[in-house]
Amino acid sequence: MRIYIVEDDLSVINILEDIIETQGLGEICGDCGGEPANLSDVLRAKPDVVLVDFFMPVKDGVEFVKELRTVNTTIKCIMISQVSAKELISKAYSAGIDFFISKPINLIEVRSVLKNVEQQITNEHTLANIRRMFMNEIDHMPKGTKPESDDYGRKLKYILNRVGMSGEKGCPDIIKICEYLHENHIPVSNLSVSQMCEAVSDSPKNMEQRIRRTIAAGMSNIAHMGIEDFMNETYTLYSGTLFSFEDVKAEMDYLRGKRSSGGKVSIKKFIDGLMLEAER
Incomplete structure (x- = not known):
């Protein structure tokens, strides 16, 4: 599972990368280095999952996810934030967020969320493969035997x-x-x-x-x-x-x-x- 981190705080990036690598939760395929989010950089890295901070300068996490969703609907997006207001959480989910991870960063929560995301990705891939196999088999059946x-x-x-x-x-x-x-x-x-x-x-x-x-x-x-x-x-x-x-x-x-x-x-x-x- 390839993971990209979009976060303006380098210390948070370091903590997340350390947890992901030491816990074997995936492969870090890139991060924004504390700079404003760049959609082109993220897409070039071909991540399965993007961890994105809610509050960032220039472009906040919700804006970034909305922009990402216009070109890619399969990448899983996990919001990192201290936000507890329901209206802001709802706004994030409406933009296309799949899960939340709360700040301050907690190893158990990060591991739990990423494991859930990994399982969801696996299930989706399995389902897609089964569906392709099933439809291919039906398409190749002689007429009248479907x-x-x-x-x-x-x-x-x-x-x-x-x-x-x-x-x-x-x-x-x-x-x-x-x-x-x-x-x-x-x-x-x-x-x-x-x-x-x-x-x-x-x-x-x-x-x-x-x-x-x-x-x-x-x-x-x-x-x-x-x-x-x-x-x-x-x-x-x-x-x-x-x-x-x-x-x-x-x-x-x-x-x-x-x-x-x-x-x-x-x-x-x-x-x-x-x-x-x-x-x-």
């Missing part, structure tokens, strides 16, 4: 992959329930969540907990997509079908620091939406 209703499980996996949930422990559980309901022609509304789990598992309570955590992870992924790009295809397609849009909005506000808790998970809403999408 997946239809007999490939229901594969369709479920594809949708879950798109939402970045394929690596979660509850993913196989969700697929198992959907396949059970589909094969037996049982509407989701006819059963409670506990009854669904009891029908396919010897440990229904554990299954329900895994599924709930997995759907929560999916909601967080969708919310991140919406924050980064409100017109993101996956976000627009699934934010209101697999989840309640109000809960996704609450999750986005939570990630932006505008509320103390995120959206609520509805297992039945998610499974119902997933089955409808797979049956299209």
Whole structure:
């Protein structure tokens, strides 16, 4: 993971570089050396992540991120600041910030945030690769043999992959329930969540907990997509079908620091939406 630092305080740059290098959090591909932010220099360094200070002379962090987002929407932006005012935090997230790191710099927070960003990048790359492979395989199938209703499980996996949930422990559980309901022609509304789990598992309570955590992870992924790009295809397609849009909005506000808790998970809403999408 390549990291560029945009910060007007050389001591902060040195601290961040020391933490990143000693903790093995990534490769420093450049910094602004305490000078005003230069977009061309940043883009030439080809970073995966930019750490940018909120308050800087000439051009502040929000202005810099807005400028960066006009030419690149994939670089992850982490704001470094002592700002606590909600309106300023909201302004930063609206500009395109993905995460915040507070000043004074704390090793544990830097490590936690960068690990989260690294995982998010990995998930996005995995999802993109799976999607390319899947679409390429479909394109090369003989006419008339492309997946239809007999490939229901594969369709479920594809949708879950798109939402970045394929690596979660509850993913196989969700697929198992959907396949059970589909094969037996049982509407989701006819059963409670506990009854669904009891029908396919010897440990229904554990299954329900895994599924709930997995759907929560999916909601967080969708919310991140919406924050980064409100017109993101996956976000627009699934934010209101697999989840309640109000809960996704609450999750986005939570990630932006505008509320103390995120959206609520509805297992039945998610499974119902997933089955409808797979049956299209």
